[in-house]
Structures are given as C-alpha cells and as structure tokens.
Amino acid sequence: MINYPSSLPLPRLKDAAYKRQPNILRTEMSTGRARQRRKHLSVPTHMEATWRLRKDEATVFEGFVDHGVNLIDWFLMDILTPRGVVKHQVRFMKDPLENMKPISALVWQYQAQIEMKEYKAASEEEAVSTSLSPFTLDDFINGLTEALNSYEG
Known part of the structure; x- marks a missing residue:
C-alpha cells in the first residue's frame, strides 16, 4: 500500500x-x-x-x-x-x-x-483497562470472586 x-x-x-x-x-x-x-x-x-x-x-x-x-x-x-x-x-x-x-x-x-x-x-482491551483503572482485570476478577465467596459463606 x-x-x-x-x-x-x-x-x-x-x-x-x-x-x-x-x-x-x-x-x-x-x-x-x-x-x-x-x-x-x-x-x-x-x-x-x-x-x-x-x-x-x-x-x-x-x-x-x-x-x-x-x-x-x-x-x-x-x-x-x-x-x-x-x-x-x-x-x-x-x-x-x-x-x-x-x-x-x-x-x-x-x-x-x-x-x-x-x-x-480505542480497542476493547484498552476501553476495559481504562474503565477499571487504577485496578487491573485480575484485580476486578479477584474482587468479584471474594464477593461471591463471602456471599455464599
């Protein structure tokens, strides 16, 4: 091109x-x-x-x-x-x-x-990472997992 x-x-x-x-x-x-x-x-x-x-x-x-x-x-x-x-x-x-x-x-x-x-x-990844900032996707998933575990327990 x-x-x-x-x-x-x-x-x-x-x-x-x-x-x-x-x-x-x-x-x-x-x-x-x-x-x-x-x-x-x-x-x-x-x-x-x-x-x-x-x-x-x-x-x-x-x-x-x-x-x-x-x-x-x-x-x-x-x-x-x-x-x-x-x-x-x-x-x-x-x-x-x-x-x-x-x-x-x-x-x-x-x-x-x-x-x-x-x-x-912005790509989908960039949009998600800036939306979660200053946290990472892993931080979000860990927080969600902890919330579900404490809800069940």
Whole structure:
C-alpha cells in the first residue's frame, strides 16, 4: 500500500473535522419504545482536510495526488486521534486539486474530503483497562470472586 509522503506535512489540525457514518439501526415499536442495534462492526469516517504547503511541497503533493494514488487508491496516512497520531487507510473522496488556491507567491492551499476505511478508536482491551483503572482485570476478577465467596459463606 502506498504511504503518504513523509516529506509533506499532514492536513492542518485547525481545519480538520471528522464525521463517522451512521452505524445504528433504530426501529420504533408500537409501545412507544425503540430497539436499537449496530448495523456493522466498522463504518467509514469522513474527514475534511486542508493543507497549506510551500510551493516545493505543493509540487510533491500534486504529483502524489495525480500519479501516486491516482485519486482512487487507498493509501496510508497518519491521522490525529485522541490516542495520538495513528496510521489509517484513507482515500480521497474529492480531488484536492479541484479546490486549490495561492495564499501567497510561496504558499498554496488545498482542500479535500478524505474517507478513512476504519477510524482507529480505542480497542476493547484498552476501553476495559481504562474503565477499571487504577485496578487491573485480575484485580476486578479477584474482587468479584471474594464477593461471591463471602456471599455464599
């Protein structure tokens, strides 16, 4: 898989916005209540991205867009998440060269919408360990075992 060029800066954080696609199926019941369930284990996340690049970086970026990924291929790019910067599989949903403008003679701005195949949120293990913090899963199980033993005795 192609990597986003390491010589280029990532999209500007100030202008970034993530939108996870809906993943809940809701069915209204005759009682007035509703049932909800997940539709899929993972759904794509869309990201609004803006780059401000020096003219030498802009040349590399344009080459990457036109010839490196051909606008339709998935590639690997670092994305900022609450867990830090994490590599994600992404592709352009809109050509960033459609919406470019010079900011000055030396700086160019590009905007695009990017699709992340799967946003890398905390894993199930990470969620459990942080929920139990400062205890471990073993501490939880031992405490539960002690509680059951004292309840039975």
